[in-house]
Amino acid sequence: MMNTLIWNCRGAMKPLFRKTVLDLVEWHAPMLMVITETRLSGARVEEMIESLPFDGSMVADSIGFAGGIWLLWRTNMMHVEVLASTEQEIHAIIRVRSQSLSWIISAIYASPRFAERCMLWDNLKLIATLHDLPWALLGDFNEVISEEEKAGGNPICQRRVRAIMDCMSECHMMDLGFSGPKFTWTNKREVRVLYNAD
Template sequence: MALSFQSIMNFIIWNSRGALKPYFQGHIHNLVQEHNPAILVVMETKLGGDRAKAITDRLPLDGAIHTDTIGYSSGLWLLWNSNFVEVVLLAKTEQEIHVEVKVRASRLSWLFSAIYASPRSEERSILWENLTKVAELHKLPWVMAGDFNEPLIDEDKFGGRGVNINRSLAFKDCLDRCSMVDMGFSGPRYTWTNKREFSNLILERIDRFFMNPDWCVIYPNARVTHLPRCHSDHCPVLMEALPVNSVKLTRPFRFQEFWLSDISFPTIVSKAWNGNRDLAESIDCFSKDATAWNRNHFGNIHQKKKENSG
């Protein structure tokens, strides 16, 4: 069965540096008016509980989930427009909110994880472990998005001390174990600034969207844009899930872990990701080649088992 999509779905993440600041509600209204997001994640709100609810009740999105704050720091909100999506809470901590998103215009559902990683590395380590546990518990298309408070590579940081190798490797290991892909971006490279003069200026790309291959197959033309920075030292980040002509729901692509143990599998990966293809084309090439390779290489295993047991 093929499913047609009629419009773009937008998703925004923004580290606000405090929901009580005078600009906060006005800027949220502006973001919603301009981009009409299905989901908006707000980090470092510094508010939770009833005080958070009192503010989100006045915002132009009718669904809200809040995390508890740690003293007067942290605070993570996931807001949504129920005309676009149904959201079901699965789990949350101070650093993460995991929900199942059901798209009203289709039968598609997938996992969305809103992230505000602690500035403290030992607490981020707990988050990385939690995310890998989530990866072990589900096989859904998956997006994780938010402020990860950790540059991933040297190019993600300008000024100050270099990227901490051990911490960035721990972050990368988490992403690898969750099968996450960075979709790239347009706009300024860095999403955070310390707002200092040039001699002491530090810039980092730490606010990001990551997707697993199953989600990329559903939305192969998704794109990420770093929006202009306003009222905060972090810029909002927009992801647009662009419409596609059709999505085959009967037999979605699934990455099989046992492929990794086969010596011929790296050739399939290299073939798809080499060359001048863009990300969407590479994903499409990989999914097609891997599906054909799996069918030819392993396709008769179940039939052979039936014959041997018969």
């Protein structure tokens, strides 16, 4: 099984960013790593990536201080053919060099703005119609589909739920769940820490 690691870092310029990436690589030995919400672009991205233990990369730059996706891999272990990218997504065909199986990875960091997320949902539907390979979609979709996925605040918007559920249905997506804290963002409000028992 190929070891893939995804990390929502919320800022690549944090003082411990590089050390944290190196620690994660040492502990998990990933062939492929996706880092989202890097909040970094331009020459600073190239400088940071060159200091990491991956020699293949594709970057979707952040817009100002929002977003950013890095797809990093080890070229001696896998071949990566990037199909397309926008500021919200990177799509690539992956072939592990020791295996004959190819598959698609979609690294996602969806916009906080609904209209832009709708463009992402349309792009995902297009990818689904163009390819018939196994497909892993991972990242931050910036959307909730049930009240249980949030604590407090306004009720969820059913129009937004219908948009992502339509995309999930057309793309034959299946949520594989998670482990760790149920809520990962608090808007600086105090929240009880809940864990998924799976």
